[in-house]
Amino acid sequence: MIPYGRQSIDPADIAAVVAVLESDWLTQGPAVAQFEAAVAGYCGARGAVAVSSGTAALHLACRAAGLGPGDRLWTSPISFVASANCALYCGGDVDFVDIDPGSANLSVDALARKLETAERDGRLPSVVLPVHYAGQACDMAAIAALADRYGFTVIEDAAHAIGGCYRDHPIGSCRYAAMTVFSFHPVKIITAGEGGMVTTRDGRLRERVAALREHGIRREPAAATGAGGWYYEQTELGYNYRMSDIHAALGASQLRRIDGLVARRRALAARYDAALDALPLTPLHRDDRVASAHHLYPVRLHGGAATRRRLYDRLRAAGIGAQVHYIPLHLHPFYRARGFAVGDYPAAEAYYAATLSLPLYPDLGDADQDRVIAILRAELGSA
Ligand SMILES: *Cc1c(COP(=O)(O)O)cnc(C)c1O
Numbered sequence: 097m098i099p100y101g102r103q104s105i106d107p108a109d110i111a112a113v114v115a116v117l118e119s120d121w122l123t124q125g126p127a128v129a130q131f132e133a134a135v136a137g138y139c140g141a142r143g144a145v146a147v148s149s150g151t152a153a154l155h156l157a158c159r160a161a162g163l164g165p166g167d168r169l170w171t172s173p174i175s176f177v178a179s180a181n182c183a184l185y186c187g188g189d190v191d192f193v194d195i196d197p198g199s200a201n202l203s204v205d206a207l208a209r210k211l212e213t214a215e216r217d218g219r220l221p222s223v224v225l226p227v228h229y230a231g232q233a234c235d236m237a238a239i240a241a242l243a244d245r246y247g248f249t250v251i252e253d254a255a256h257a258i259g260g261c262y263r264d265h266p267i268g269s270c271r272y273a274a275m276t277v278f279s280f281h282p283v284k285i286i287t288a289g290e291g292g293m294v295t296t297r298d299g300r301l302r303e304r305v306a307a308l309r310e311h312g313i314r315r316e317p318a319a320a321t322g323a324g325g326w327y328y329e330q331t332e333l334g335y336n337y338r339m340s341d342i343h344a345a346l347g348a349s350q351l352r353r354i355d356g357l358v359a360r361r362r363a364l365a366a367r368y369d370a371a372l373d374a375l376p377l378t379p380l381h382r383d384d385r386v387a388s389a390h391h392l393y394p395v396r397l398h399g400g401a402a403t404r405r406r407l408y409d410r411l412r413a414a415g416i417g418a419q420v421h422y423i424p425l426h427l428h429p430f431y432r433a434r435g436f437a438v439g440d441y442p443a444a445e446a447y448y449a450a451t452l453s454l455p456l457y458p459d460l461g462d463a464d465q466d467r468v469i470a471i472l473r474a475e476l477g478s479a
Pocket residue numbers: 149150151152175176178179227253255256278279280281290291292
């Protein structure tokens with residue numbers, strides 16, 4: 097089976113995990129702090145907090161941003177469910193901003209229009225969460241300008257995008273956002289098995305996320321409390337969202353070769369670009385201010401939904417696991433029950449109807465990619 101995405105594990109990754117298993121610490125040891133420092137250094141962020149998943153990172157970022165009951169978070173409907181659920185975990189509300197059809201990222205024009213209306217109605221969001229779809233950054237400078245004008249907090253969902261850049265700033269640097277969230281699920285750019293990270297330049301946000309990761313507990317130096325070294329305080333309601341040292345060691349080992357992993361993804365994307373050029377499909381529009389991390393290679397099929405279905409079935413029959421990214425969030429039964437309906441976000445719905453993600457991961461060989469390409473040519477005709 098050729099999946100749409102999968103991890104790449106090398107002997108150094110295995111050795112790193114084994115070393116932790118043979119050490120004194122399986123969790124709450126030194127590997128987590130080392131992974132955090134490595135990610136912060138790689139992204140040029142001041143602070144990084146490792147957690148148990150990208151979903152946990154989104155939840156804690158929203159909590160640290162102060163999102164709570166009566167507050168609104170806006171995100172893109174073309175994303176994984178976690179991008180919206182994080183607001184509801186905090187007791188807030190979710191709304192969506194339609195996408196730009198070319199990049200499938202949240203449309204800055206749609207955002208600007210929706211903000212104007214929301215200001216008039218007194219319903220401005222407190223958090224906007226742009227998703228760097230497929231690894232390509234959103235127009236962060238424009239979103240940051242709107243954040244200044246309307247006073248919302250920007251949290252980047254960069255689950256697809258570690259290793260990419262926006263205007264020469266590495267994703268995660270938080271040049272244009274309060275916090276950036278990464279996922280280290282096995283299909284993502286680098287993996288920890290499961291895991292996530294919040295990066296930020298703001299020391300207070302870093303501390304808040306770190307405390308919420310551990311039950312809302314803060315440890316003051318013993319001298320400050322006058323108590324013994326055993327003393328700790330729970331100051332708010334947090335969680336156990338810790339990352340284990342086993343996971344952190346794998347993540348740190350992967351980060352050491354992230355540039356090679358992303359370069360291979362870029363080369364595979366360029367091979368698809370060239371090989372599919374004459375076919376009736378459109379790859380994502382590429383913003384030339386952005387270096388994508390190439391998490392996904394989605395194509396939009398000119399033949400629409402019927403062609404997508406035929407091609408998906410044909411690829412599956414050949415053992416090739418193409419996938420659809422994503423079913424628009426507002427169309428899930430859970431969100432329909434919250435009042436969303438078909439027709440609410442037409443660009444997202446049209447994108448979903450005709451899109452298929454082709455296999456793309458560092459260990460995908462040229463010969464296997466050529467098998468995928470041959471099926472596309474046969475099904476879609478090169479005429
Ligand atoms: C994978 C993903 C997440 C969630 O990450 P987990 O580590 O699986 O919890 C969030 N947002 C997007 C866009 C994702 O692709």
